[in-house]
Every structure is written in C-alpha cells, then in structure tokens.
Amino acid sequence: MYNVMSPKAEEFISHEEIIETLAYAKKNKKNLELIEEILKKARLKKGLSHREAAVLLECEINEKNEEIFQLAKEIKEDFYGNRIVMFAPLYLSNYCVNGCVYCPYHLQNTHIARKKLSQDEIRNEVIALQDLGHKRLALEAGEHPTENPIEYILESIETIYSIKHKNGAIRRVNVNIAATSVEDYRKLRDIGIGTYILFQETYNKESYQALHPSGPKSDYAYHTEAMDRAMEGGIDDVGLGVLFGLNLYRYDFVGLLMHAEHLESYKGVGPHTISVPRLRKADDIDPDDFDNGIDDKTFEKIVACLRITVPYTGMIVSTRESQKCRERLLKLGVSQLSGGSKTSVGGYAEPELEEENSQQFDVSDTRTLDEVIDWLISMGHIPSFCTACYREGRTGDRFMSLLKSGQIANCCQPNALMTLKEYLVDYASEETKEKGEQLILKEIEKVPSEKVKAIVKENLVKISQGKRD
Numbered sequence: 001m002y003n004v005m006s007p008k009a010e011e012f013i014s015h016e017e018i019i020e021t022l023a024y025a026k027k028n029k030k031n032l033e034l035i036e037e038i039l040k041k042a043r044l045k046k047g048l049s050h051r052e053a054a055v056l057l058e059c060e061i062n063e064k065n066e067e068i069f070q071l072a073k074e075i076k077e078d079f080y081g082n083r084i085v086m087f088a089p090l091y092l093s094n095y096c097v098n099g100c101v102y103c104p105y106h107l108q109n110t111h112i113a114r115k116k117l118s119q120d121e122i123r124n125e126v127i128a129l130q131d132l133g134h135k136r137l138a139l140e141a142g143e144h145p146t147e148n149p150i151e152y153i154l155e156s157i158e159t160i161y162s163i164k165h166k167n168g169a170i171r172r173v174n175v176n177i178a179a180t181s182v183e184d185y186r187k188l189r190d191i192g193i194g195t196y197i198l199f200q201e202t203y204n205k206e207s208y209q210a211l212h213p214s215g216p217k218s219d220y221a222y223h224t225e226a227m228d229r230a231m232e233g234g235i236d237d238v239g240l241g242v243l244f245g246l247n248l249y250r251y252d253f254v255g256l257l258m259h260a261e262h263l264e265s266y267k268g269v270g271p272h273t274i275s276v277p278r279l280r281k282a283d284d285i286d287p288d289d290f291d292n293g294i295d296d297k298t299f300e301k302i303v304a305c306l307r308i309t310v311p312y313t314g315m316i317v318s319t320r321e322s323q324k325c326r327e328r329l330l331k332l333g334v335s336q337l338s339g340g341s342k343t344s345v346g347g348y349a350e351p352e353l354e355e356e357n358s359q360q361f362d363v364s365d366t367r368t369l370d371e372v373i374d375w376l377i378s379m380g381h382i383p384s385f386c387t388a389c390y391r392e393g394r395t396g397d398r399f400m401s402l403l404k405s406g407q408i409a410n411c412c413q414p415n416a417l418m419t420l421k422e423y424l425v426d427y428a429s430e431e432t433k434e435k436g437e438q439l440i441l442k443e444i445e446k447v448p449s450e451k452v453k454a455i456v457k458e459n460l461v462k463i464s465q466g467k468r469d
C-alpha cells in the first residue's frame with residue numbers, strides 16, 4: 001500500500017472534470033472512429049479511463065452498443081467464469097440519526113418499529129441463515145452513536161463468527177455501516193471483516209446535501225473520503241456503489257469510476273466490489289417522488305460499461321432487482337448475488353408482523369435461497385459459497401494478482417464446485433440437488449490441471465461422506 005497523502009474528496013471527485021467528461025461523451029456519442037478506438041483498447045481487457053467509459057455509456061450507434069454488451073459478457077466469462085458468489089444481508093439495527101430523504105430509517109420516521117438485535121437474537125438470525133446454507137453475510141445497520149456504536153458492531157461480528165451450527169459457519173462478514181474514523185476501521189480490520197462496503201449514494205455534492213439534510217451523513221467530504229480512511233485503517237477490500245435513481249445516472253457513473261481510479265492510484269488497489277442498487281419503494285418512500293429513475297435498458301448498459309471499465313472488480317446485485325432483471329445482469333458482468341434476503345431487523349428467525357415494518361425497502365426477488373440456487377444452476381451458473389481467498393489472506397492487491405494471473409480456473413472454479421457440493425448435500429431440495437450434481441460432473445471436466453481435477457474429485461467424495469471444510 002502506498003503512503004502518499006490522498007487528495008481531498010473535491011479533488012478526486014472533481015465536479016468540473018465530471019461536467020467536462022459528460023460534455024465530451026455527449027459530443028462523441030456518434031463518433032464511430034473514437035468509439036472503435038475505445039473498444040479496441042477495451043478488448044485488451046485491462047480496463048478503461050472514466051472518459052472512455054463515459055463515451056461508451058453515451059454511445060448511440062446500435063451496432064457498437066451490441067459490441068459493448070458482447071464484450072462485457074466475454075470479460076465476465078474470462079475473469080469470473082460462470083461462478084456466482086452468494087450472500088445474504090443481515091440487518092442488525094434500524095436506529096438511525098440521519099435524515100436521508102430516500103431511506104425509511106430516517107430519524108423523523110415514526111411509522112416504523114425501531115429494532116436492534118440483542119446478541120441472542122443475532123445468534124437466532126445466524127442459525128436461521130446457516131440453516132438456509134449461507135456462509136457469507138453483509139451486515140447492515142443505521143447510524144446511531146448510542147444504539148449502534150462501534151462496540152456493538154464489533155461484538156455482533158464476534159458473535160456471528162463464533163456460531164458453529166450443524167454443518168454451517170459464517171466464514172465471511174462484510175460490513176455496510178456508516179462512514180467512520182480510521183481508528184474504528186482498524187478495529188473492524190482487527191476483528192476480521194471481509195469487505196467494507198459503503199455506498200456513496202451520489203457523487204454530486206449539491207444533490208448529496210439535499211438528499212442528506214441532517215445527521216453525520218450530511219458531511220459530503222467525510223462520507224466521500226471514508227474509503228481512504230478504511231484503507232488507512234488496514235482494510236484491504238472496499239466496496240463502492242451509488243444508489244441509482246437519486247441523481248443523474250451519467251454523473252454518478254463517472255463519479256464512481258473516478259473514485260475507483262483514485263483508490264487505485266493512491267492506495268495501490270482499486271475497489272474489490274461495486275454494487276449497483278436502484279432506489280426501491282419503502283415505508284414512507286416512493287421512488288416516483290425522485291426524478292432520476294432509470295429503466296432496465298439503461299441499467300443494463302451501465303452494468304455492461306462498468307464490467308468493461310473495471311474488469312478486476314466484482315459486481316453485486318441485490319434482491320432489490322427482479323428475477324428477470326437479475327438474469328440479464330448476470331450475463332453482463334454481475335458476479336455476486338444475494339438470495340433469500342430479508343431487509344427487516346430480525347426477519348430470518350421469525351417472520352415480521354405486518355404492522356411492525358422494520359424493512360429498509362421492499363425486495364423484488366422474493367424467492368428462497370434454494371429457488372435462487374436452482375435457477376442459477378438451470379442457467380449453467382455455479383452458485384459459490386467460497387470464502388477461501390479471504391481465509392487465506394488473498395485480499396486487496398493479492399486477490400487482484402490472482403485474478404490477473406488467470407489462475408482462477410484452477411483455483412476459484414474448483415473451490416466453487418466443492419462449496420456447491422456442500423450446499424447440495426446439506427441444504428438443497430431434492431430437485432436442486434439432482435440438477436446441481438449434474439452441473440458439478442460437467443464442470444469438473446473443465447478444470448485445466450489434471451492434478452487439481454484429481455484432488456477435487458477426491459474432495460467431492462469426502463464431502464458426500466460428511467467431511468466439511
């Protein structure tokens with residue numbers, strides 16, 4: 001990691017540069033020669049600059065747009081194969097002191113039940129999640145200095161990692177909590193979190209301030225510089241995202257890429273993941289009250305352009321999106337999916353009463369994890385519960401090197417198959433199990449190294465005999 005003083009938020013997310021980039025992209029939206037040149041560079045699969053990406057996003061030449069989608073698919077297959085990493089969100093607390101106008105957890109909202117899980121309740125939630133087959137969680141919490149202080153988050157993570165139940169254990173806890181200090185990030189690193197995820201919501205300072213009128217989150221610079229502090233605190237893997245629907249998508253697309261470029265140049269490693277959430281209906285929130293909603297076609301183009309621009313960054317899509325939409329996005333570059341998600345506090349162990357409504361937003365894909373796994377397998381994807389990289393210390397630049405070395409087929413693919421096998425034996429319905437076993441038989445033959453193939457075959461037998469990682 002480099003030790004150079006990072007520039008301030010307004011320098012690395014320069015409003016002037018975004019405006020100039022958007023004007024450049026608009027001017028060149030039909031410039032065949034330039035678009036072909038950018039696509040030629042993109043085919044090298046080493047990424048693009050935010051300016052080049054903005055031109056592709058704006059491109060209005062149908063034939064070139066087809067090439068963009070095709071290349072996104074190719075890059076997805078080359079870098080991630082057909083593996084899809086599975087996770088579930090776990091909501092710890094919806095107490096919040098912020099005034100975010102798009103989030104039902106905002107302080108003024110008196111309609112929703114405020115809930116915070118005790119350590120016993122966390123235990124019940126985790127057992128319920130393990131019974132579904134999950135191994136990887138994303139912790140979610142509102143921002144509240146006394147209800148959800150860092151000590152509460154740390155204790156909760158310790159509780160989660162300590163639970164060994166039947167064949168299950170949560171092996172990676174990613175954390176999505178409000179921007180905090182280097183000292184707190186260091187505590188999160190020390191306790192062994194996976195990725196630290198923080199959505200920027202929007203990179204446009206003026207819109208940001210209107211959308212976050214009160215509370216600690218209203219400080220644009222503090223929020224935007226959070227990833228620098230997280231990395232200073234020793235967290236290698238950080239996850240970026242914007243909430244599409246809040247602000248003009250073109251602006252946030254460029255801002256997101258400038259943020260990624262900033263992390264790469266000042267911290268030596270780009271973001272581990274990018275999430276692409278879209279605004280959803282929630283308790284007192286109606287997405288139609290916001291003017292910047294994007295349709296599915298535009299959304300797909302954004303995902304395809306991101307895939308081409310940052311090939312080494314995983315892409316996450318949650319159950320905010322429908323089955324149909326997720327199906328398209330999977331082909332265009334998404335590598336991680338949530339499944340069987342509950343966005344209420346305590347929703348896994350016990351279904352919530354209607355009048356309580358502690359949900360953060362309505363989910364669109366309401367299928368169970370088994371249904372999602374069955375669907376992925378039917379489309380030829382390998383649902384993966386693998387967390388080996390994290391456990392073996394392959395995070396940050398070490399993870400990126402693995403990706404760049406092309407050893408994924410000999411490493412991630414076999415691990416994915418073995419964790420899928422564990423899922424099939426321990427948790428799957430009969431139908432999913434049958435389809436999954438067929439998929440494993442087919443996929444194992446694609447492992448390039450004969451030696452690795454033999455080890456995997458041996459391990460698969462051991463898994464069916466009850467051995468667990």
Ligand code: SAM
Nearest residue numbers: 103140141142143177178199243279280282361
């Ligand atoms: N309190 C932390 C923070 O402020 O960053 C954690 C955030 S919250 C639990 C997770 C994310 O949900 C937010 O960053 C936001 O992007 C998203 N979110 C909030 N309201 C939403 C809505 N109505 N529809 C979809 N996503 C929403």
